[in-house]
Amino acid sequence: MASRLSVIDGLKVLASQTIVLHHLASYGPIADAAHTLSPELFGWLFGYGRMAVQIFLVAGGFLAARSLAPACMLIESSLIDLFTRRYIRLAVPLMAAVVVAVLTACLARGIMVDDAIPAAPGLFQFLAHLFLLHDLLGVPALSAGVWYVAIDFQLYSLTILLLWIARRAARSMAWTQCFGMAALSALAVSSLFFFNRDAAWDVAAPYHFAAYSMGMFCFWLTRKRELPVFWICVVVLAALASLTVDFRLRLAVALAVAFVIGIYVRTGLFAGLFAGTWVKRLSRESYSLFLVHFPVCLLVNAVFARVGGDSSVPVLLALLIAWALSMALASVFHRKVEARSDHVLSWLGSLGLRPGRPIPLSQTGG
Numbered sequence: 001m002a003s004r005l006s007v008i009d010g011l012k013v014l015a016s017q018t019i020v021l022h023h024l025a026s027y028g029p030i031a032d033a034a035h036t037l038s039p040e041l042f043g044w045l046f047g048y049g050r051m052a053v054q055i056f057l058v059a060g061g062f063l064a065a066r067s068l069a070p071a072c073m074l075i076e077s078s079l080i081d082l083f084t085r086r087y088i089r090l091a092v093p094l095m096a097a098v099v100v101a102v103l104t105a106c107l108a109r110g111i112m113v114d115d116a117i118p119a120a121p122g123l124f125q126f127l128a129h130l131f132l133l134h135d136l137l138g139v140p141a142l143s144a145g146v147w148y149v150a151i152d153f154q155l156y157s158l159t160i161l162l163l164w165i166a167r168r169a170a171r172s173m174a175w176t177q178c179f180g181m182a183a184l185s186a187l188a189v190s191s192l193f194f195f196n197r198d199a200a201w202d203v204a205a206p207y208h209f210a211a212y213s214m215g216m217f218c219f220w221l222t223r224k225r226e227l228p229v230f231w232i233c234v235v236v237l238a239a240l241a242s243l244t245v246d247f248r249l250r251l252a253v254a255l256a257v258a259f260v261i262g263i264y265v266r267t268g269l270f271a272g273l274f275a276g277t278w279v280k281r282l283s284r285e286s287y288s289l290f291l292v293h294f295p296v297c298l299l300v301n302a303v304f305a306r307v308g309g310d311s312s313v314p315v316l317l318a319l320l321i322a323w324a325l326s327m328a329l330a331s332v333f334h335r336k337v338e339a340r341s342d343h344v345l346s347w348l349g350s351l352g353l354r355p356g357r358p359i360p361l362s363q364t365g366g
Contacts, residue, residue, distance in 0.1 A: 022049025028301030061215025
């Protein structure tokens, strides 16, 4: 089964690359010039590139179910340990990336004037990012994409909280599984038919739980040898009914991604396409790429604003440089920062926290 999960690596690579291109098509003078050069392509990237986030949500739900509750029951009882491990693995790289973003924005402000450049942060804004509360508090983001890190932590925390309550409330394994599945299903249905239809909720986990739960149910419904066809139909019909009531492309994409993952996990169809070492490497670095590409793009935009010309050559060159530098920095950032968050967990373990086994990152970023 592990080799068949390479499809998730492939999807994370696709999503992270799409997000980079989406931001290149959305911010700064490079985006303006690129839209002039190819309105259809960059118009599509600007309008629909953000749908790649649905891949992260579904993959994140799948991996959370696999690591936390492979049998629909939480396998660890300590909420504090689970929360702390997840927070450290997300927040340590995030705050390092925020520092890079703040310094890059300072340089960019001295070269160009653009709405994409965040203002110099105050202490409250920095603390809001540190505790992953910036969107909930209405604080402007210091880098593109940091909203997703907060959402990932909310989704993860909400999931383990519901599973923990089910574990404490039930007196047998069967009832624990039943209560946990019922709680998650109720929230998923609420998200499908209510929260996800109200844009005011897009800063909170219930809005995104519909897509996240598709990943979790995808894991639980495909892990057994004999497929539970009835329950698969129930999940699919609930999603389709929600789309019939109010069609949302993002949820249609999430449902399609869940189908793709489920088919690949069950059949191994074309699994070899994603089994290359380069796919695994880029997948491991996807969260770092998600975090650091915007500061790089901002700096390249600033240089382009100063020296760029009107022909297509400088535009294409700027796009290529921004992409290549983002990939290079992501590789370094993964090795020097993200991968070393385990050191923080080890240090916390020496203070009495039981770090346990690492929990996989949902994204890639992201």
